[in-house]
Amino acid sequence: MPALISFFKKAATEDRVLAAEAILEKLSNPSTKLYREFLEYVLPSFTNLNKEMQSEETRIHLLHEKVSGTLKCILECYTKQDYLEATPLSDVQYKDPAKFLPLEEIYLGAKPTAALSGGTHGLNDDQIHNFRLWCLEFFIEAARQIYLRFPLKSHQMKNLRVLDPKVVMGKTIPSIAPLAVSFPLIVRENEVNExxxxxxxxxxxxxxxxxxxxASQFWHAISQMRRGDGSQEFPLLSAFMKNILCLPHSSAAVERVFSQVNLLKTKQRNRLSTDALCGLLHAKRTFTDSSCYTFQITPSHLKRMKKEMYGD
Structure with a gap:
């Protein structure tokens, strides 16, 4: 913050930039510091939730827990605790003023709370009131956006936690049938018992x-377990879980592939075939954890180096 003020002060006084003067005026306002400290507290919750969506690893079985946790943290800041504890999260009336805490008791983060209680904020009573109202509106809108985007009432999303190895080892879910019947195209009715x-x-x-x-490594390991005759020990379960793992938890991974395609297919290489693009993408992924001078060439790689690989 001090660095920003110094930058815009120089731009306003030495360079005579009108926009810099307006920005400097806003930055010098005591309420701006409180707003910034409030956002410093609340925005990481959404950043961390977004990181879940950016993961290359399957996270769909954790989404309900992560989203519910973030939403509850937001609701606890301005909603009465006894009401939250007595109401299912999906049924909370997050816009009902009767369920709100008094404006003075709304939690705004550690730094704003310390500034307001210590009297170091430099604001009058009306400005403090407006600041608290703005924060309340922010919380309400944040909750609304989560309710709009995520199906908290979906039993399928809740039941997907069976994919988590910790849940399997914890023995907290006695039956997988509630999840299985939700996917009749994957599991036939006569296979549910088995x-x-x-x-x-x-x-x-x-x-x-x-x-x-x-999760993906765990269920792959389960699929490799064998009986005494060499047959799979968990054929239906491992196949079912692998099919569920294919469900996308976000579009981030796909967007990355399209971004890589755009980088590969330049003006100079605008006639690359689909096979060539796929080969380049596979090569790029192969070298993710290695480099050209540390990559280990195996006999199977050498066997593929034939004239047929170049087509006609």
Whole structure:
């Protein structure tokens, strides 16, 4: 903040920039500092939620928990605690003033609270009142946007937590049937009993060696388990979970691929075929964790180096 004030002060006094004068006036206003400190407290909640959507790893089974946690933190700032505890999160009347805390009790973050209680803010009573109202409106709009965008009442989203290895090992969900019946195109009706049997059997196995795996790694490991005759021990369960893992939790991963395609297909290379683009994308992904001088070439790579790879 001091650096910004110095920058715009120089632009206003030395360079005579009119826009800089207006910005400097706003920055010098004591209320601006309080607004900035309030945003400094609240915005990381949305930034962290956005990071969940940006993950390359499957996170769909964690979305309900993460979104619900963020929403509850927002509601706790301005809604009565006893009402929140007695009401399901999906049914909270977040715009009802009767459910709000008194304006003076709304939580605004550590720095604004300290400034207001210590009298170091430099604002009069009307300015403080307007500041609190602005923060209340921000909380209400933030809650509204989350309710609009996320299906909190969706049982499918809640039940997807069975994908989490910690939930499997915790044995907190006795049956997978509630989730299975929601996807009739993946699991046929006559397979539900066998699927549930596999789920309950998995509960009672020692899975400690898989404790540190991600969801996709965990279910791949489960699919590799074999019976004495060499057949899969959990064929239905592993196939079902892998199909569920294919559900996208955001469009970020797809957007990254399109961005890479745009970088590869330049004006000089605007006639690249689809096969060539796919090859370049695969090569780019292969070198994500290595470089051209550390990449290990295997015999299978050499076998592919034939004239057929160049087509006609």
């Amino acid at each position: 699927l549930d049997r596999e789920w309950r059997l998995l509960h009672n196995m020692d899975l400690s060696e898989h404790a540190g795996l991600t």
